[in-house]
Amino acid sequence: MLxxxxxxxxxxxxxxxxxxPKRPTLCEWVCKSWSKLSVSTILNGFRRAHILALLPAQEQQQEVQRLPDESSFIDQELRLIVDTVSNILSDDELSFSDKESDSDAVNISL
Incomplete structure (x- = not known):
């Protein structure tokens, strides 16, 4: 363009x-340029500009804990729901009657 x-x-x-240049053109230039650089080059550039704190040496870095992927999280949540719902008694199992009596009351102490 220039x-x-x-x-x-x-x-x-x-x-x-x-x-x-228009903004989309400028963004395209930046993306193309950055895609040609290695990750270490980009990190070192940020370090030299004091934008990124120094990282410990490679052998001193601890393994970063990975978050579980979304599907395993959803599966786990669904299993908890199924377990909870299966522990709830149905109306038939509770043998409800239409009449209420004092014997139906439950004492709760705090």
Whole structure:
């Protein structure tokens, strides 16, 4: 884009006025450039700019605990629900009657 503007300006005597790139074009340039760099190059650049704290040496780093993936978490939650629901007695098992009596009361002490 800038080179094209320079080529278009060649042979003229007036001052050149560059037009800034549009945001999507700029983002594309950044993405292409970063994808060509190694992770260590990017990290070292951030370290030199004091944006990233120094990391311990590779052998001193502790293994980072990985979070469980979403499907295993959902499976675990569903199993807990099934276990809880299966422990609940049905109305038939509770033998409810339409009449209430004092013997149905439950004493709760705190």
């Amino acid at each position: 080179r094209q503007q320079l080529r278009d300006h060649e042979g003229t005597t007036c001052a050149i006025e560059f037009k800034p």
